Amino acid sequence: MKRCIIYILLLLVAPLAASGASATSASSADKLAAEAAKAYQAKEYLKAVTLYTQIKDSIGVSPELYFNLGNAYTQLDNYGPAVVCYSRALRLAPGNSEALSNLRYVEEKVALENEALMADKNLDPTPESASFFGSIRSLAEAPGSNFWAVAAAVFLILFMAGCAVYIFIAQVKMKKIAFFGGLASLLLCLVSISLSFSARRTVLAKDRCVIMVPNTALSAKPSADAKRMVVPLSGGTQLRVLETLSDSVKGDWVKVRLNSDFFGWLPAQDVEVI
Amino acid sequence: MKHLRYLILTLLAAVAILPAAGKSITLSVSDPHPGVGDYFYIYITVNDIGDRLSGAPGAPGAKQLYFQLKGMQQQTTVINGRSTMSSKATYAVTLRAEKEGKFTYGPVTLGGVRSNTVSYTIGKARPGGKPAPAGQNIGAAPSAPKLVHAGGKDLFLKAVVSETSPYEHQPIVYTIRAYTSYQGTQVNGAPGAPQFENCTYEQTKYASTQWRHENVGGHEYMVADLIRYIVFPSKAGKTLIKGNTFSFSVKQLLEYEDEFGFMPVFPGQTIEAKVPDVTLNVRSLPQHDGDLNGLGNYTVSSTLPHVRFSTNQVATITYKIQGTGNLSYMTMPDIASQLPAELKYVKTEDKTDKTVGDSSVSGTVEYTVSFIPLKEGAYDIPELRFTFFDAEKGTYYTRTAPGYHVTVDQRGAAASSGGSGETHKFNPQLQKVGELSAAQHFYVKGFGYWLFYIIPVALLLLAVAVYRRRIKVMADVVGRRSRGASKMARRRLKAAAICMRKGDRPQFYDETLRALWGYIAYKLNMPTSELSRVNVKERLEAAGASEADADRTIEAIDRCEQAKYAPDATADLRADYDAVSSLIDSLERALGRKVTTD
Numbered sequence: 001m002k003r004c005i006i007y008i009l010l011l012l013v014a015p016l017a018a019s020g021a022s023a024t025s026a027s028s029a030d031k032l033a034a035e036a037a038k039a040y041q042a043k044e045y046l047k048a049v050t051l052y053t054q055i056k057d058s059i060g061v062s063p064e065l066y067f068n069l070g071n072a073y074t075q076l077d078n079y080g081p082a083v084v085c086y087s088r089a090l091r092l093a094p095g096n097s098e099a100l101s102n103l104r105y106v107e108e109k110v111a112l113e114n115e116a117l118m119a120d121k122n123l124d125p126t127p128e129s130a131s132f133f134g135s136i137r138s139l140a141e142a143p144g145s146n147f148w149a150v151a152a153a154v155f156l157i158l159f160m161a162g163c164a165v166y167i168f169i170a171q172v173k174m175k176k177i178a179f180f181g182g183l184a185s186l187l188l189c190l191v192s193i194s195l196s197f198s199a200r201r202t203v204l205a206k207d208r209c210v211i212m213v214p215n216t217a218l219s220a221k222p223s224a225d226a227k228r229m230v231v232p233l234s235g236g237t238q239l240r241v242l243e244t245l246s247d248s249v250k251g252d253w254v255k256v257r258l259n260s261d262f263f264g265w266l267p268a269q270d271v272e273v274i
Numbered sequence: 275m276k277h278l279r280y281l282i283l284t285l286l287a288a289v290a291i292l293p294a295a296g297k298s299i300t301l302s303v304s305d306p307h308p309g310v311g312d313y314f315y316i317y318i319t320v321n322d323i324g325d326r327l328s329g330a331p332g333a334p335g336a337k338q339l340y341f342q343l344k345g346m347q348q349q350t351t352v353i354n355g356r357s358t359m360s361s362k363a364t365y366a367v368t369l370r371a372e373k374e375g376k377f378t379y380g381p382v383t384l385g386g387v388r389s390n391t392v393s394y395t396i397g398k399a400r401p402g403g404k405p406a407p408a409g410q411n412i413g414a415a416p417s418a419p420k421l422v423h424a425g426g427k428d429l430f431l432k433a434v435v436s437e438t439s440p441y442e443h444q445p446i447v448y449t450i451r452a453y454t455s456y457q458g459t460q461v462n463g464a465p466g467a468p469q470f471e472n473c474t475y476e477q478t479k480y481a482s483t484q485w486r487h488e489n490v491g492g493h494e495y496m497v498a499d500l501i502r503y504i505v506f507p508s509k510a511g512k513t514l515i516k517g518n519t520f521s522f523s524v525k526q527l528l529e530y531e532d533e534f535g536f537m538p539v540f541p542g543q544t545i546e547a548k549v550p551d552v553t554l555n556v557r558s559l560p561q562h563d564g565d566l567n568g569l570g571n572y573t574v575s576s577t578l579p580h581v582r583f584s585t586n587q588v589a590t591i592t593y594k595i596q597g598t599g600n601l602s603y604m605t606m607p608d609i610a611s612q613l614p615a616e617l618k619y620v621k622t623e624d625k626t627d628k629t630v631g632d633s634s635v636s637g638t639v640e641y642t643v644s645f646i647p648l649k650e651g652a653y654d655i656p657e658l659r660f661t662f663f664d665a666e667k668g669t670y671y672t673r674t675a676p677g678y679h680v681t682v683d684q685r686g687a688a689a690s691s692g693g694s695g696e697t698h699k700f701n702p703q704l705q706k707v708g709e710l711s712a713a714q715h716f717y718v719k720g721f722g723y724w725l726f727y728i729i730p731v732a733l734l735l736l737a738v739a740v741y742r743r744r745i746k747v748m749a750d751v752v753g754r755r756s757r758g759a760s761k762m763a764r765r766r767l768k769a770a771a772i773c774m775r776k777g778d779r780p781q782f783y784d785e786t787l788r789a790l791w792g793y794i795a796y797k798l799n800m801p802t803s804e805l806s807r808v809n810v811k812e813r814l815e816a817a818g819a820s821e822a823d824a825d826r827t828i829e830a831i832d833r834c835e836q837a838k839y840a841p842d843a844t845a846d847l848r849a850d851y852d853a854v855s856s857l858i859d860s861l862e863r864a865l866g867r868k869v870t871t872d
Binding site for chain 2: 029030033037040055059060061062063064065067068071074075077091092098101102104105108109112113115116117145146149150153156157160163164167168193196197200203215
C-alpha cells in the first residue's frame with residue numbers, strides 16, 4: 001500500500017519536475033539568447049556565434065535561432081556556415097521571408113567570389129538548373145511538410161462534409177455538388193499527403209551540402225594525392241551530394257557536383273550537409 | 275653458206291668481246307713474306323674501267339694504314355678514223371703485318387669485273403724490319419712507311435663558376451669547358467646533367483661550339499664551352515655540385531712518310547671525360563628587419579585600369595615586378611591585409627615570364643589582385659612596398675608601387691550578376707528566438723495527426739449507419755405506427771388531463787376515447803372500419819395481451835362512451851384518467867413500451 005502511494009506520488013510529481021526542467025532550460029535559453037543579441041548589437045559577432053551555437057548544441061533549435069546565427073556568420077563574412085543556418089531556418093519555417101532574402105544575399109556574394117576565382121578561365125560556376133519536374137517538385141515542396149499535412153487535414157474535412165451532404169441531403173443539386181466537391185477534396189487530400197511526405201523526405205535526404213572552408217578545389221579521386229582542379233570553389237557554394245565514402249586509410253570523402261564543369265571529391269571536413 | 279654463217283658469228287663475238295678484253299683488275303703484293311710489324315703494299319691496277327675505287331677491303335692478318343690512288347693514265351688512239359680510249363689507274367693499300375699465318379687477299383670487284391687474288395705469308399717479327407724487296411714495277415722502289423709526327427691526345431673538362439661564395443638564392447653561372455689537343459674532336463654529349471645539391475637551376479641556351487685556341491700551362495689547346503647553367507643555391511653552408519661525364523669522338527693526327535711522300539692518318543676513337551666536382555660556400559643573407567620579397571634587382575609598377583567601381587563587382591589591380599635575379603624566389607607582399615575592409619580581397623594570381631640569358635635570368639612577374647567593393651564610398655588602396663636583396667651589391671632595396679584613390683558607386687539592379695536581375699539586401703535585424711526543440715517535428719509522423727483522420731471517418735461511418743437504420747425504421751410504416759401508438763396515446767391523455775383540470779367533462783372523455791381507440795388502432799394496425807369491441811378483444815388477445823387487459827380495455831371504452839354521451843357529473847375524472855393511463859401502460863408492457871404522462 002505504501003509503495004502504491006509512493007508510485008502514485010511519483011507519477012504526479014514527475015510531470016511537474018519535467019515542466020520545471022523545461023522551464024529552467026527555457027529560461028537559460030532566453031538568458032543566452034539575450035546575451036548573444038547584446039553581443040551582436042555590440043558588433044561582437046564571434047561572441048554572438050559562440051552563444052547561439054551553445055544554445056543550439058545544449059538546448060535546441062528554432063528557425064529564429066538559425067536565422068540569428070546565420071546573420072552573425074554573415075557579418076563575419078563567413079558565408080559557408082551562414083548558408084547552412086539560413087537553409088535550416090527555411091526548412092523549419094518555409095515562410096520565413098527574411099531568412100530567404102538573407103540567403104539570397106549570401107548566395108549572390110558567393111557567386112561573385114566564384115566569378116572572381118574563375119576570371120579568365122573558361123569555366124562556369126553557375127549551379128545546374130533542376131529539370132522541369134524537379135522545379136515543379138521543389139516549388140510544390142517549398143511551403144513545407146507541415147503545411148501540406150494541415151492542408152490534407154482540411155481537404156479531408158471537406159471530403160467528409162461532401163460525403164455527409166451527399167448521404168443526408170435529398171436535393172439532387174446539392175448531391176451533385178457534394179459528390180464532385182468531395183471527390184476533388186479527396187484527390188487534393190491525397191496529393192497533399194503525398195507532398196507532405198515528399199517534403200519530409202527532401203528535408204531528411206541529406207543530398208545537399210555547403211563548402212565551409214574559404215576555398216577548396218575538387219579532386220578527381222577520393223585521395224589526398226589525387227589531382228585537384230586548378231580553380232577552387234569559394235566557401236558557401238552549395239553542391240549536390242552524389243556519394244559518400246568512409247575509409248580507414250583514405251579518410252572521409254564526399255562526391256559532389258555543381259555542374260558539368262565542377263564535379264569530383266571533397267574531404268568531408270571541408271563541407272557540411274544541410 | 276654454212277661457213278659464211280660461222281664467219282659472221284665470229285665477227286660478232288669479236289666485236290662483243292674485244293671491248294671487254296680491255297677491262298681488267300689486277301692485284302699484286304709487294305712482299306709476299308713479311309714479318310710481323312713489317313709494312314708492305316698490295317697494288318690494285320684497274321684497266322679501262324670508268325668506275326673508281328673508293329676503298330679497299332681489309333687485308334686479313336694485317337692492319338690497313340691507308341689507301342690511296344697512286345697513279346692514273348689515259349690514252350686515246352685513232353686508227354682509220356676510229357678513236358679508242360684506254361685508261362689505267364693504280365691504287366696502293368699500305369699494310370702493316372700483325373699476325374703470323376698464310377693469307378689470301380681479294381678478289382676485288384669493280385664495274386662488274388673481278389680481279390685475281392694474291393697470297394702472302396706473314397712470319398715472325400724481324401728485328402730491325404726487312405727492307406722491301408726490290409724490283410716492284412710501280413714507279414719507285416717501295417719502302418715501309420715511317421711515322422714522322424704524332425698529334426696531341428689530351429682531353430679534359432673544367433667546371434667554371436662565376437662565384438664560389440654566393441649568397442643564398444644568388445644566381446651563379448656554372449660553365450662546363452672542354453680542352454682538347456686532339457686533331458678532331460666531336461662532342462657526343464652527356465647522359466645526365468650535373469647534380470646540384472640544395473640548388474635550383476636553369477639551363478641556358480649558351481654553348482660555344484666554336485673551338486678557340488688557348489694556351490694552358492705552356493701547351494696549346496682547342497677550347498669550347500659545352501654547356502652553361504644558372505644555379506640558385508637555396509641553403510647556406512657547403513653545397514656540392516657533382517660533375518657529370520661527357521663522351522667525345524676524337525681523332526689523333528699520325529703523319530707517315532714513305533716513298534710516295536707524307537701521308538697524314540687520323541685514326542678515330544671514342545673517349546669519356548668527367549667534369550670535376552665543385553664545392554660552393556653559400557652564405558646566409560645579411561640580417562634584415564622586415565619582409566623579403568625577392569632576390570635580384572627589380573623595378574616595381576602597378577596598373578589599375580580605372581578608379582571608379584560598382585559595389586559587388588569584381589575589380590583587379592596588377593603589380594608588375596621586372597628585373598634580373600631569382601624570379602622563382604619571389605613572394606607578393608601581403609596586400610590582402612592592407613586593403614580597406616570595404617574592398618574585400620578575393621585572390622591573387624601570378625604569371626611569370628622569364629628569359630634565361632647567357633649568364634642571368636631576367637623577366638617579369640605579374641601579380642593580379644582581385645577584390646570586390648562591398649560598400650559605396652571613397653577608399654585608398656595603399657602603395658605596395660617590395661623589398662629585395664641585390665647580391666652583387668650586398669644590399670637590401672625597397673621599391674614602391676603607387677597606391678590609388680578609388681570611388682565605389684552603388685551597383686544598379688540591371689547590372690547585377692543575379693540570375694533574376696535583382697539584388698537582395700541584407701537584413702541585419704535579429705528575430706526573437708522562439709520555442710526551441712531538439713529536432714524538427716513532422717505532423718505526418720505523429721500518431722495524433724492520423725487520429726485526426728480516423729476519428730472523423732469513424733464518426734461519419736457511425737452517422738451513416740444510424741441514418742440507414744433510421745430510414746429502415748421509417749420505411750416500416752406499420753411498425754412506426756405501432757411504436758407511435760403510445761406517443762399518440764400520451765398526447766391524447768395529456769389533452770385529457772388539461773380538460774380534466776378545466777372540468778370539461780365531455781371533452782375529457784372525448785380525448786380519453788380518442789387515446790384508447792387511437793392506441794388500439796395504431797398498436798394493432800387496425801383500420802377504423804374494423805374497430806369494434808369484438809375485433810379489438812380478439813386482436814388484443816392475439817397480440818399477446820391478457821384476457822383481463824382485453825376486458826378492461828372494452829370496459830374503459832364503454833365507460834368513456836357512456837360518460838361522453840350520457841355525462842355523469844359525479845364521475846370521478848381522475849380515477850377514470852388513471853384507469854385509462856394504467857391500462858395503456860399495461861397494454862404497452864404486454865405489447866410494447868410503457869406510456870408516461872404529466
